[in-house]
Amino acid sequence: MLGKYLDEVRTKAPLVHNITNYVTVNDVANILLACGGSPIMSDEPRDVEDITSICGGLNINIGTLNKRSIKGMKLAGAKAQELGHVTLLDPVGAGASALRTNTASELMQMIRFTVIRGNISEIKAIALGSGTTKGVDADIADAVTEENLSDAVRFIKEFSAKTGSIIAVTGAIDLVADAERCFVIRNGRPEMGRITGTGCQLSGMMTAFVVANPDNALEAAAASVCAMGLAGEIGYSHLAPYEGNSTYRNRIIDAICNMDGACLDEGAKFEIL
Amino acid sequence: MLGKYLDEVRTKAPLVHNITNYVTVNDVANILLACGGSPIMSDEPRDVEDITSICGGLNINIGTLNKRSIKGMKLAGAKAQELGHVTLLDPVGAGASALRTNTASELMQMIRFTVIRGNISEIKAIALGSGTTKGVDADIADAVTEENLSDAVRFIKEFSAKTGSIIAVTGAIDLVADAERCFVIRNGRPEMGRITGTGCQLSGMMTAFVVANPDNALEAAAASVCAMGLAGEIGYSHLAPYEGNSTYRNRIIDAICNMDGACLDEGAKFEIL
Amino acid sequence: MLGKYLDEVRTKAPLVHNITNYVTVNDVANILLACGGSPIMSDEPRDVEDITSICGGLNINIGTLNKRSIKGMKLAGAKAQELGHVTLLDPVGAGASALRTNTASELMQMIRFTVIRGNISEIKAIALGSGTTKGVDADIADAVTEENLSDAVRFIKEFSAKTGSIIAVTGAIDLVADAERCFVIRNGRPEMGRITGTGCQLSGMMTAFVVANPDNALEAAAASVCAMGLAGEIGYSHLAPYEGNSTYRNRIIDAICNMDGACLDEGAKFEIL
Numbered sequence: 084m085l086g087k088y089l090d091e092v093r094t095k096a097p098l099v100h101n102i103t104n105y106v107t108v109n110d111v112a113n114i115l116l117a118c119g120g121s122p123i124m125s126d127e128p129r130d131v132e133d134i135t136s137i138c139g140g141l142n143i144n145i146g147t148l149n150k151r152s153i154k155g156m157k158l159a160g161a162k163a164q165e166l167g168h169v170t171l172l173d174p175v176g177a178g179a180s181a182l183r184t185n186t187a188s189e190l191m192q193m194i195r196f197t198v199i200r201g202n203i204s205e206i207k208a209i210a211l212g213s214g215t216t217k218g219v220d221a222d223i224a225d226a227v228t229e230e231n232l233s234d235a236v237r238f239i240k241e242f243s244a245k246t247g248s249i250i251a252v253t254g255a256i257d258l259v260a261d262a263e264r265c266f267v268i269r270n271g272r273p274e275m276g277r278i279t280g281t282g283c284q285l286s287g288m289m290t291a292f293v294v295a296n297p298d299n300a301l302e303a304a305a306a307s308v309c310a311m312g313l314a315g316e317i318g319y320s321h322l323a324p325y326e327g328n329s330t331y332r333n334r335i336i337d338a339i340c341n342m343d344g345a346c347l348d349e350g351a352k353f354e355i356l
Numbered sequence: 357m358l359g360k361y362l363d364e365v366r367t368k369a370p371l372v373h374n375i376t377n378y379v380t381v382n383d384v385a386n387i388l389l390a391c392g393g394s395p396i397m398s399d400e401p402r403d404v405e406d407i408t409s410i411c412g413g414l415n416i417n418i419g420t421l422n423k424r425s426i427k428g429m430k431l432a433g434a435k436a437q438e439l440g441h442v443t444l445l446d447p448v449g450a451g452a453s454a455l456r457t458n459t460a461s462e463l464m465q466m467i468r469f470t471v472i473r474g475n476i477s478e479i480k481a482i483a484l485g486s487g488t489t490k491g492v493d494a495d496i497a498d499a500v501t502e503e504n505l506s507d508a509v510r511f512i513k514e515f516s517a518k519t520g521s522i523i524a525v526t527g528a529i530d531l532v533a534d535a536e537r538c539f540v541i542r543n544g545r546p547e548m549g550r551i552t553g554t555g556c557q558l559s560g561m562m563t564a565f566v567v568a569n570p571d572n573a574l575e576a577a578a579a580s581v582c583a584m585g586l587a588g589e590i591g592y593s594h595l596a597p598y599e600g601n602s603t604y605r606n607r608i609i610d611a612i613c614n615m616d617g618a619c620l621d622e623g624a625k626f627e628i629l
Numbered sequence: 630m631l632g633k634y635l636d637e638v639r640t641k642a643p644l645v646h647n648i649t650n651y652v653t654v655n656d657v658a659n660i661l662l663a664c665g666g667s668p669i670m671s672d673e674p675r676d677v678e679d680i681t682s683i684c685g686g687l688n689i690n691i692g693t694l695n696k697r698s699i700k701g702m703k704l705a706g707a708k709a710q711e712l713g714h715v716t717l718l719d720p721v722g723a724g725a726s727a728l729r730t731n732t733a734s735e736l737m738q739m740i741r742f743t744v745i746r747g748n749i750s751e752i753k754a755i756a757l758g759s760g761t762t763k764g765v766d767a768d769i770a771d772a773v774t775e776e777n778l779s780d781a782v783r784f785i786k787e788f789s790a791k792t793g794s795i796i797a798v799t800g801a802i803d804l805v806a807d808a809e810r811c812f813v814i815r816n817g818r819p820e821m822g823r824i825t826g827t828g829c830q831l832s833g834m835m836t837a838f839v840v841a842n843p844d845n846a847l848e849a850a851a852a853s854v855c856a857m858g859l860a861g862e863i864g865y866s867h868l869a870p871y872e873g874n875s876t877y878r879n880r881i882i883d884a885i886c887n888m889d890g891a892c893l894d895e896g897a898k899f900e901i902l
Contacts, residue, residue, distance in 0.1 A: 104670070105670075106654050106655055106658050107655060109383070109552060109553070112379050113551065113552050113601055114602075116552060116601055117601050117602070122552065123449070123452070124378075124379050124419070124420050125449075126420065126422065127421060127422040127455065129455050130422075133452065133453030133454055133455065134452060146670070147670050147673075148673060148676065149672070149673040150673065151422060176671075176680075180671070182675050277662045277663065278659065278662065279658035279659050317598070321596075323867075324887075325880075325884070326880075327663060327885070327886025327887050328662055328663050328883070329656075329659050329660075329663070329881075329883050330879045333602040333606065333879065334598075334599075335602075336600065336601065337598065337600035337601070337603050338598070339600070340550065340601045341598060341600050381651060381652050382652055382653060382655060383875075385652050385825035385826075386824065386825050386874055386875050389823045390874050390875070395825065396725070397650070397651075397652050397692070398722075399693065400695040400728065402696070402728050403694065403726050406725065406726030406728065590871070594869075605875070606875040607871075607872075609873065610871065610872045610875050611871070611873070613874045613875070614871060
């Protein structure tokens with residue numbers, strides 16, 4: 084069911100403008116190429132409007148944000164919204180510093196993002212608190228588990244209804260929801276948590292999936308999450324005993340590079356709640 | 357014939373100052389080390405003159421440019437030119453934004469680059485247009501093919517005559533020319549296009565080749581293009597079916613690391629027009 | 630004897646704030662995850678105090694420094710010191726430019742670093758000269774060798790006594806000393822010098838080791854040096870003949886990922902002078 088959304092990425096080769104952190108940017112570029120998209124990076128305020136105009140989607144990731152790049156994020160976001168482009172926010176570290184929490188909040192006030200993707204702590208920080216360095220409400224436990232799943236799904240759907248954005252929360256169990264439906268995804272492996280930037284990579288790839296499938300944004304976003312998790316499973320299966328997180332990083336991108344829609348359909352593990 | 361230029365890089369270990377984008381900078385550093393050179397990165401205006409002074413060459417790549425790094429490029433370029441160092445311009449994204457096109461243009465007015473290296477669209481943007489976001493003349497088709505080869509060669513030679521720079525255009529067929537002679541190179545594989553930064557890597561490596569071979573700059577530049585393409589062929593031959601663009605990136609740098617002049621002489625595929 | 634310090638890192642999972650260069654930052658993050666630590670990167674002055682406050686240690690690396698990040702280093706360093714956190718300085722390129730030498734000097738005047746780690750030229754630049762672009766005294770030869778070992782050990786111990794910091798000098802022979810004792814370490818392989826950023830990676834990992842072992846900072850710092858060198862030996866043993874520096878980079882991080890205390894105890898090669 085979801086495989087066709089990957090095939091569309093390969094057919095359409097969407098151009099994605101990324102304002103993303105310098106830690107994981109190379110892997111973001113390579114995974115976008117692996118899935119069939121085309122990456123461009125630019126964060127200079129005087130450059131971003133031109134660059135985003137020639138793209139189909141904008142991926143804003145606030146890791147290693149700075150005064151200049153925040154200005155770039157705002158200018159690019161406003162331009163992308165004006166042009167009706169797909170926009171994605173990855174609020175890296177929201178809740179960990181006032182600047183990150185506030186920047187995510189300001190961007191969300193300016194731009195109605197097509198998708199917001201983060202880990203559960205980041206999503207809670209932007210949904211429930213703002214302006215505090217660790218403003219995360221403890222009412223929902225930090226990890227999404229089988230036990231608190233229905234509460235988590237309700238929380239994500241409500242946050243989607245409030246923001247008008249698709250909300251993607253990734254972790255051991257991944258949730259991708261709009262106000263009505265939530266994909267609950269059980270692909271992936273725990274070892275992926277020892278690689279820097281799998282979340283950043285997913286945000287880049289997800290933007291490409293949504294750009295290539297404008298009429299099925301929720302399904303496309305969920306497909307990208309399944310693809311990432313499945314790539315984690317496939318990549319892991321090819322690791323030698325002496326290989327670890329650095330080679331695993333390459334293997335995951337490699338698995339995306341070799342994945343097609345049929346493979347994704349066969350390996351995707353999800354239900355819709 | 358070209359292998360000796362690689363051997364000279366290993367003998368002389370030229371120090372190359374890189375002002376390059378943060379997307380592919382790690383691979384640029386590793387390929388410089390792989391070919392026998394030594395990389396230094398610095399883009400802060402107050403730092404670049406000191407750094408470039410202790411180097412033999414300067415590689416300016418305008419991907420992810422910003423206001424501060426543009427100032428760094430100009431200061432470093434002026435200093436490198438004053439010292440008679442090798443200078444290379446990689447006009448990443450020229451034609452895609454006004455800032456990139458204009459920055460390339462300003463740098464070319466200030467500095468007579470030893471080499472300008474880009475893809476055909478970028479070279480056309482800086483040769484034929486300026487100040488427009490997509491100012492690429494359609495008289496020459498974007499890709500260099502067997503059909504338009506003689507036109508492309510003439511265009512590159514003329515641009516070299518006009519600028520006084522060696523012009524290197526990379527793609528399915530690579531061209532490296534001065535006003536008189538053009539190396540037409542047919543190494544490489546199409547799968548290299550799915551790796552981010554092979555062009556950036558080549559620019560770094562090409563700078564080292566030219567620094568190490570000051571009396572044969574055209575041949576040295578062509579040798580680096582053959583080496584990159586040949587590394588793409590060798591690296592590809594070692595890929596397992598489940599490996600993709602991320603591992604391929606490593607294998608290409610690995611192939612440079614293991615290449616010597618004899619290997620390059622055996623594998624280089626070029627003619628001179 | 631040193632293995633337990635690695636085991637402590639895995640048990641405590643220390644959070645390390647890195648202000649580090651954009652060349653090798655991804656590998657720094659992945660090796661921190663590989664050893665059991667947790668990395669955060671932030672260099673924006675308005676962000677660094679919040680971020681460093683939630684961490685246990687701060688790793689300052691001055692490669693690709695700029696005006697903004699220098700301000701970030703100073704604010705983060707002052708806050709980390711105020712909170713009693715572990716602080717590490719990696720003076721990349723000190724001696725190669727006035728800005729780098731002076732920045733290292735200013736940071737050392739503001740902050741009593743727990744550890745200063747560099748190559749011998751960098752350490753000599755900050756110990757013996759300042760403000761000159763190549764202010765390296767020739768009284769001690771640049772490389773630490775068996776012949777000049779006792780002089781080098783004395784120099785490092787004296788610099789430690791003067792600064793109050795543990796001094797770690799890495800090269801063919803590694804030295805890690807306080808005023809009284811010097812670990813002389815003979816792990817590693819010369820091929821590690823052809824990989825960009827093994828020193829930067831070590832600085833990140835060393836910070837995690839010292840954070841996790843507050844009562845044995847010298848031993849913990851030495852343990853991280855042994856671990857890095859041993860990973861270089863293990864990683865090299867798994868390289869195919871056609872593999873080179875780029876794959877080797879992954880293999881070293883992989884070897885850290887798979888290393889435990891018993892393995893480190895078995896492979897560590899050191900004496901205490």
